[in-house]
Amino acid sequence: MSLRKLKLIKKKLHYSKGLRFSCKHDCDKCCRGEPGVILISEDDIENISTYLNISQYDFINNYSRLITDFFSINFGYIKKAYSIKETNSGSCIFLKDKKCFIYQVRPLQCRAYPFWSSIIKTEKNWEDEKKFCPGINQGKLYSFEEIHKILKEFSSQNFTTDKSE
Ligand code: SF4
Ligand code: SF4
Numbered sequence: 001m002s003l004r005k006l007k008l009i010k011k012k013l014h015y016s017k018g019l020r021f022s023c024k025h026d027c028d029k030c031c032r033g034e035p036g037v038i039l040i041s042e043d044d045i046e047n048i049s050t051y052l053n054i055s056q057y058d059f060i061n062n063y064s065r066l067i068t069d070f071f072s073i074n075f076g077y078i079k080k081a082y083s084i085k086e087t088n089s090g091s092c093i094f095l096k097d098k099k100c101f102i103y104q105v106r107p108l109q110c111r112a113y114p115f116w117s118s119i120i121k122t123e124k125n126w127e128d129e130k131k132f133c134p135g136i137n138q139g140k141l142y143s144f145e146e147i148h149k150i151l152k153e154f155s156s157q158n159f160t161t162d163k164s165e
Contacts, residue, residue, distance in 0.1 A: 014123035022139025032091035
């Protein structure tokens with residue numbers, strides 16, 4: 001996208017002056033509770049398996065589950081992809097003592113939150129998300145450009161198993 005076009009779009013967006021967000025240290029709401037879907041891209045699989053010093057094959061077998069015919073509010077229909085496994089209680093398998101065991105290489109879905117297209121799309125969605133996340137509108141100010149960069153990376157992920165079949 002050209003700089004000019006980006007400037008024009010910026011004027012119309014509710015986050016043109018940036019948004020504040022800081023994850024709360026004592027909060028782990030994103031990582032536990034009802035089983036959710038933590039989609040993992042090809043890059044995520046490579047990064048996490050390297051970090052854990054295991055093969056991608058072992059990572060997929062031990063730490064992920066295959067999901068099929070899934071509708072993602074952010075990505076639309078996904079025929080097949082991998083999601084991180086949960087424990088019996090519904091927490092992410094990488095959550096240990098309220099901390100992410102793979103924090104440095106956590107999936108982009110986790111790193112990009114709350115700057116997901118579905119949340120950032122309207123001011124109302126952003127404000128509504130506050131009911132879930134106490135870190136929204138707190139702490140660090142993310143500029144429009146930073147948010148745009150996160151959104152771009154988030155929306156251009158390649159999931160391991162194709163979406164095209
Ligand atoms: S709900 Fe918000 S504050 Fe809590 S863990 Fe998730 S991002 Fe952090
Ligand atoms: S990978 Fe880490 S940040 Fe993402 S849900 Fe699991 S514990 Fe939370």
